[in-house]
Amino acid sequence: MSDIIYTKVDEAPELASASFLPIIQKFAAAAGVSVGTKDISLAGRILATFPEHLKEDQRQSDDLAELGRLVKTAEANVIKLPNISASVPQLVAAVKELQTQGYALPDYPETPSSDAEKEIRAKYDTLKGSAVNPVLREGNSDRRAAKAVKSFAQNNPHRMGEWTADSKTRVASMSGGDFFSNEVSATLDKETGAKIVLETANGETVLKDGLSYPAGTVVDATYMSAAALDAFLADEIEKTKAEGTLFSLHMKATMMKVSDPIIFGHAVKAYLAPVFEKHGEALKELGVNPNSGLGALMANVAGNDEIMADIKACMDSRPPMYMVDSDKGITNLHVPSDVIIDASMPALIRAGGKGWGPDGQESDANCVIPDNSYAPVYDESIKFFKANGKLNPATAGTVQNIGLMAQKAEEYGSHPTTFELSEAGTVKMILDDGTVLHSHKVEAGDIWRSASARKAPIEDWVNLAIDRQKAEGCRAIFWLDADRAHDAELIAYVKPILETKGVADKFEIMAPREATRASLETITKGENTIAITGNVLRDYLTDLFPILELATSAKMLSIVKLMNGGGLFETGAGGSAPKHVQQLMEENHLRWDSLGEFCALGESLTFLADARGNAKARVLGEAVDAATQGILDNDRSPSRKVGEPDNRDSHYWFARYWAEALAAQGDDADMASHFEPIAKALAENEDKIVSELAAAQGKAVDLGGYFHTDDAKTAAVMRPSETLNSIIG
Numbered sequence: 001m002s003d004i005i006y007t008k009v010d011e012a013p014e015l016a017s018a019s020f021l022p023i024i025q026k027f028a029a030a031a032g033v034s035v036g037t038k039d040i041s042l043a044g045r046i047l048a049t050f051p052e053h054l055k056e057d058q059r060q061s062d063d064l065a066e067l068g069r070l071v072k073t074a075e076a077n078v079i080k081l082p083n084i085s086a087s088v089p090q091l092v093a094a095v096k097e098l099q100t101q102g103y104a105l106p107d108y109p110e111t112p113s114s115d116a117e118k119e120i121r122a123k124y125d126t127l128k129g130s131a132v133n134p135v136l137r138e139g140n141s142d143r144r145a146a147k148a149v150k151s152f153a154q155n156n157p158h159r160m161g162e163w164t165a166d167s168k169t170r171v172a173s174m175s176g177g178d179f180f181s182n183e184v185s186a187t188l189d190k191e192t193g194a195k196i197v198l199e200t201a202n203g204e205t206v207l208k209d210g211l212s213y214p215a216g217t218v219v220d221a222t223y224m225s226a227a228a229l230d231a232f233l234a235d236e237i238e239k240t241k242a243e244g245t246l247f248s249l250h251m252k253a254t255m256m257k258v259s260d261p262i263i264f265g266h267a268v269k270a271y272l273a274p275v276f277e278k279h280g281e282a283l284k285e286l287g288v289n290p291n292s293g294l295g296a297l298m299a300n301v302a303g304n305d306e307i308m309a310d311i312k313a314c315m316d317s318r319p320p321m322y323m324v325d326s327d328k329g330i331t332n333l334h335v336p337s338d339v340i341i342d343a344s345m346p347a348l349i350r351a352g353g354k355g356w357g358p359d360g361q362e363s364d365a366n367c368v369i370p371d372n373s374y375a376p377v378y379d380e381s382i383k384f385f386k387a388n389g390k391l392n393p394a395t396a397g398t399v400q401n402i403g404l405m406a407q408k409a410e411e412y413g414s415h416p417t418t419f420e421l422s423e424a425g426t427v428k429m430i431l432d433d434g435t436v437l438h439s440h441k442v443e444a445g446d447i448w449r450s451a452s453a454r455k456a457p458i459e460d461w462v463n464l465a466i467d468r469q470k471a472e473g474c475r476a477i478f479w480l481d482a483d484r485a486h487d488a489e490l491i492a493y494v495k496p497i498l499e500t501k502g503v504a505d506k507f508e509i510m511a512p513r514e515a516t517r518a519s520l521e522t523i524t525k526g527e528n529t530i531a532i533t534g535n536v537l538r539d540y541l542t543d544l545f546p547i548l549e550l551a552t553s554a555k556m557l558s559i560v561k562l563m564n565g566g567g568l569f570e571t572g573a574g575g576s577a578p579k580h581v582q583q584l585m586e587e588n589h590l591r592w593d594s595l596g597e598f599c600a601l602g603e604s605l606t607f608l609a610d611a612r613g614n615a616k617a618r619v620l621g622e623a624v625d626a627a628t629q630g631i632l633d634n635d636r637s638p639s640r641k642v643g644e645p646d647n648r649d650s651h652y653w654f655a656r657y658w659a660e661a662l663a664a665q666g667d668d669a670d671m672a673s674h675f676e677p678i679a680k681a682l683a684e685n686e687d688k689i690v691s692e693l694a695a696a697q698g699k700a701v702d703l704g705g706y707f708h709t710d711d712a713k714t715a716a717v718m719r720p721s722e723t724l725n726s727i728i729g
C-alpha cells in the first residue's frame with residue numbers, strides 16, 4: 001500500500017487531479033513518499049459492481065471496499081476529494097455512457113419485475129446517493145478555515161449581495177407531521193439486536209431484520225406524514241404565487257438518498273397537481289417516476305402533445321420556479337441532485353436572498369424546506385440579515401465546526417432503515433427481548449425512518465470538541481435542542497463528559513435557531529466560535545459559514561481524525577462542481593480552485609511525519625504550507641473567466657512555490673539540492689509555461705466521456721504545457 005492514497009473521483013476535482021497529481025507524485029517521490037490512487041468515482045464503482053457483465057480486461061477492483069477496510073486501521077492516510085453522490089438520473093446517465101463505451105452493463109431497472117431485475121436493481125441501489133462518504137468517514141469531522149485562508153478572505157473580501165429589510169425571501173417549513181415533530185429517541189442500556197415491522201389489519205410485515213446496536217446507542221425513530229407534506233406543499237405553492245416570489249425547494253436528495261427523493265417527488269406532483277390529476281394513469285403507463293424529477297418526466301412524456309400542452313399550461317399558471325439554468329430552461333424540480341441544500345441555501349443567502357427566475361432575472365424566493373429539524377438555521381440567518389444587512393467578510397470572525405459523523409451517525413446512516421409505507425398500520429421497532437422501543441401509527445405513503453448514533457463516536461466527538469476549544473480558546477456551542485427527542489439524549493452524554501473534564505464553563509448548549517443567532521452575532525463582532533453539531537448540521541454549516549465568510553467552501557480544511565488512529569483528509573467542504581466541467585468542455589477553462597487539495601496535502605504529509613516519524617515528509621509538508629501561502633499572497637487562485645489564469649496555472653504556481661520552499665529550507669540538504677534545479681527551471685520558464693497554458697484556452701475540448709473520461713484525452717487537455725510537463729517529468 002502507498003504511503004498516501006489520493007482518491008480518483010469525478011467531474012471538476014478529477015480534472016484538477018489530472019494536472020495536479022503528477023506534480024504531487026513527482027515531488028513526493030524525491031522524499032521517498034509514495035502516493036497511490038484508489039478509484040471511488042461513480043463510473044469506477046459501477047464497473048466494480050458488475051464484473052460478470054464485463055470482459056476480463058474491463059473489470060475493475062472494488063477500491064471503495066478496500067478503502068473502507070483501510071480507514072479502520074492506524075495506517076490509513078487518505079486524501080479524499082469530493083465524488084458524485086448519484087441521484088437516479090445521474091446513475092442512469094453514467095450507465096448509458098459506459099454502455100456506449102462498450103461496457104455491457106445491464107440497464108438500470110426503473111420498475112424491476114423479475115428476480116434477476118430485482119437483483120440488478122438492488123446492486124445499483126448500493127451505488128446511489130452518499131455511498132462513499134459514510135464508508136470512509138470512520139471518524140468525526142473537524143472543518144475550519146486555515147488561519148492563512150481566513151486572513152486572505154478578510155484582506156480580499158468578496159462581493160456580497162445586499163440584504164434589505166423588505167426582502168420577500170423567506171423559509172417555509174412544516175408546522176407538524178414532519179420528521180421533527182414525530183421524533184422519538186432512546187439510549188439503549190445494553191447491546192441488542194432489533195427488527196422493524198409494519199403491523200396492519202392483515203398481519204405483520206418485517207421491514208428490516210438483523211439490526212444490531214452496541215450498548216449506549218442512541219436510537220431515534222420518526223416519520224413524515226405524506227398527507228401533511230402534500231397539504232403543506234400545495235399551500236406553499238399558492239402562497240408563493242400570492243407573494244410574487246420564486247418557488248424553490250431545497251433538499252439533500254443525494255445524502256438522504258431514500259427519504260429526500262421521495263419528498264422531492266411529492267413536490268414535483270404538487271407543482272404539476274392538475275397534470276397528475278388529469279393524466280395520472282397515462283403518466284404511470286409512460287413510466288413516469290416523479291422522484292426522478294421534471295426532466296425525466298418530460299423525457300417520458302415527449303411525443304404526447306396533449307400532456308405536454310397541459311404541463312406547459314400548468315407551469316404558466318404556477319408561481320415561477322427558481323432555476324438551475326434559466327438559459328436552458330432547467331428548473332429546480334428537473335433533477336433531484338441539481339439543487340442540494342448545503343450549497344444552494346448559502347449561495348442564495350450570499351446573494352442577498354436572490355435566486356434566478358425563468359426570465360433570467362434575480363428575484364426573491366420562497367425557500368421550501370419541508371422538515372423543520374434544521375430549517376430554522378436558514379430561517380434565522382435570513383431574519384438576521386434582513387434586520388442587520390449583509391455580513392462583512394472583511395471584519396467577520398469565523399464559525400468552525402466539529403461534527404458528529406463517525407460510524408454513520410444520525411440521519412446520515414438511516415438509509416437502510418428508511419421506508420415509504422405501502423399501507424396504513426403501526427411501525428414498531430422491536431428489540432430482541434421483545435421490548436417495543438418505538439412505535440408510530442402511519443398512513444400509506446408516509447416516510448418512516450430510524451437513525452442511530454453510537455456511544456464511542458459520540459464520546460469521541462465531545463472529546464474532539466474539548467480539544468479544539470482548548471486550541472482556539474473561543475466561544476463553543478453545542479447546537480442541541482433540549483426539546484428535541486434525539487438531542488436530549490445527546491445532551492445526556494455531553495454534560496457529564498464536560499463536567500468530568502472540568503470544562504463545562506467553556507461550552508454552551510443551544511437549539512439550532514438560537515445557536516444560529518448567537519453565532520452570527522459573534523462573527524459580526526469579529527470574534528470566532530466553534531459549532532459542535534450533529535451530522536446534518538455539520539454538512540449544512542460547513543458550507544453556510546464558509547460561503548458567507550470566504551465566498552466558497554472549497555477552501556476549507558476538512559480533517560477526519562479516524563477513530564482507529566488513521567487520517568482522512570478531505571479537500572474542502574464542497575462538491576464536484578458540475579458547472580465547472582461544462583465550462584471546461586465548452587471553452588477549456590477550469591475555474592475549480594484546488595486550495596482544498598493544497599490544504600489536505602499539507603495535513604496528510606504532516607500526519608505521515610508524525611505517525612511514522614518520517615522527517616522528509618515533514619519537510620515536504622512544511623513546504624506545502626509555504627506554497628499554499630504563496631498562492632494566497634500572490635493571488636494565484638483560478639479566475640472564473642476564460643482567457644484568464646485557471647486551475648492549471650494555479651498548479652504551476654503551486655509547484656514553483658513548493659520547489660522554492662524545498663530548495664530554500666535547511667532541514668534536509670539532499671532535498672534542498674534536489675529541488676534547487678527544479679525551482680530554477682520553473683522560474684526561468686515562467687513566460688513560456690504561462691503562455692502555453694493560456695494558448696490552450698478558448699476552444700471546446702473532448703474528454704472522451706463525462707463520467708468515464710479517457711485518461712489520455714484528459715491528460716492532454718489538463719497538461720497542455722510541454723515545458724511544464726518536461727520539468728515535472
Ligand SMILES: NC(=O)C1=CN([C@@H]2O[C@H](COP(=O)(O)OP(=O)(O)OC[C@H]3O[C@@H](n4cnc5c(N)ncnc54)[C@H](OP(=O)(O)O)[C@@H]3O)[C@@H](O)[C@H]2O)C=CC1
Nearest residue numbers: 082083084085254340343554574575576577578579592593
Ligand atoms: N464530499 C463530497 O463527496 C461531496 C460531494 N458532492 C457532490 O457534488 C456534486 C455537486 O454538488 P453541488 O451541491 O452542486 O455542490 P458543488 O459544491 O459541487 O457546487 C456548488 C458551487 O460551489 C462552487 N464550488 C465548489 N467547489 C469549488 C471549488 N473547488 N472551486 C471553486 N468553486 C467551487 C461552484 O460555484 P460556481 O459555479 O459559482 O463557480 C459550484 O458551482 C453532487 O454530485 C454531490 O453529490 C457534494 C458535496 C460534497
Ligand SMILES: O=C(O)CCC(=O)C(=O)O
Nearest residue numbers: 085130133254255539573
Ligand atoms: O456525501 C455526500 O453526498 C455529500 C457530503 C457533503 O456534502 C459534505 O460532507 O459536506
Ligand SMILES: [Mg+2]
Nearest residue numbers: 342539543573
Ligand atoms: Mg456538504
